[in-house]
Amino acid sequence: MAITTDPVAINHWIACGWPGKVPVGGYWDTVLLGQNIRVSRPQPDIYEAAILTAGALGRRLPVQSRFCCIFTTLGQDPRPLPQIDEFDEPDRRLINCGSVGVNTSPYRMIENFLDMAHFPFVHTNILGAEKKTEVVSHKIEHRKDVDEIWATDCRFFQPAASKAATGGQMTDYTYRVMSPFSIMLYKNVHNDPGRNDAICMFVQPKGEAQCLAYMPMALVDDVNTTAAIIDFQQTIFLQDRVILENQRPALMPLAPAAEIPTKADVGSVTFRRWLKQMGISFGIYEKAAA
Numbered sequence: 552m553a554i555t556t557d558p559v560a561i562n563h564w565i566a567c568g569w570p571g572k573v574p575v576g577g578y579w580d581t582v583l584l585g586q587n588i589r590v591s592r593p594q595p596d597i598y599e600a601a602i603l604t605a606g607a608l609g610r611r612l613p614v615q616s617r618f619c620c621i622f623t624t625l626g627q628d629p630r631p632l633p634q635i636d637e638f639d640e641p642d643r644r645l646i647n648c649g650s651v652g653v654n655t656s657p658y659r660m661i662e663n664f665l666d667m668a669h670f671p672f673v674h675t676n677i678l679g680a681e682k683k684t685e686v687v688s689h690k691i692e693h694r695k696d697v698d699e700i701w702a703t704d705c706r707f708f709q710p711a712a713s714k715a716a717t718g719g720q721m722t723d724y725t726y727r728v729m730s731p732f733s734i735m736l737y738k739n740v741h742n743d744p745g746r747n748d749a750i751c752m753f754v755q756p757k758g759e760a761q762c763l764a765y766m767p768m769a770l771v772d773d774v775n776t777t778a779a780i781i782d783f784q785q786t787i788f789l790q791d792r793v794i795l796e797n798q799r800p801a802l803m804p805l806a807p808a809a810e811i812p813t814k815a816d817v818g819s820v821t822f823r824r825w826l827k828q829m830g831i832s833f834g835i836y837e838k839a840a841a
């Protein structure tokens with residue numbers, strides 16, 4: 552696996568583990584953008600990271616522990632981590648659903664997370680129903696002040712929107728793409744109007760088409776057990792993984808005509824345009840982009 556030299560890709564804080572992966576007093580060896588690294592945990596709340604070359608520890612890397620994940624960066628001037636206030640609200644359930652490995656590019660994963668049109672077909676009778684496939688029109692914008700992509704006013708009929716849902720209902724979503732490697736959604740809480748569950752996906756690109764996804768959540772849910780919530784989330788994600796690993800090419804094509812957009816794909820078009828503008832080359836299907 553080649554170590555990337557793409558300056559755009561390396562200047563991000565990227566998830567490289569979660570507490571359940573790194574034992575206290577121990578370490579977890581992993582790969583970030585093709586670079587072997589070691590994440591260690593000398594004390595319960597202290598994490599360290601360093602480059603690993605042929606089994607020897609090299610340059611120390613900065614670390615931040617946030618959103619139930621451990622983040623590091625290979626760059627000298629990384630884009631700051633996003634602000635997600637829900638993780639600081641005292642009555643929230645913070646749940647890290649662990650990590651899932653997916654053999655595709657990080658952007659395919661972000662794009663799939665952003666796409667509601669697949670709910671009825673991939674998550675049949677859970678997040679969507681085959682008789683109600685309409686994606687109600689919604690607004691997608693690149694918010695230049697924060698340099699994020701937001702999709703607002705998303706509504707979709709869902710037979711079982713979450714572990715806390717008791718029947719089919721219209722669910723409101725807001726999506727927020729915070730970097731090429733991170734996305735989250737806000738989903739209305741049916742029994743507590745005015746509040747939203749916050750569900751994130753932080754992608755760790757090990758290589759251009761090998762990723763780990765971390766899915767921490769800050770929920771308003773005092774009913775379900777943590778195990779049941781994790782089970783629900785993993786069921787959904789494993790359904791996505793089958794689809795993601797069959798997409799070709801695995802790398803992300805950015806040429807305008809590479810894939811024909813439909814109305815429901817407007818989020819995907821906006822996301823790809825944003826990637827192209829930032830000039831990222833890691834994980835991009837060069838042949839199509841040329």
Ligand SMILES: [Fe+2]
Binds near residue numbers: 664669673674787791
């Ligand atoms: Fe999905």
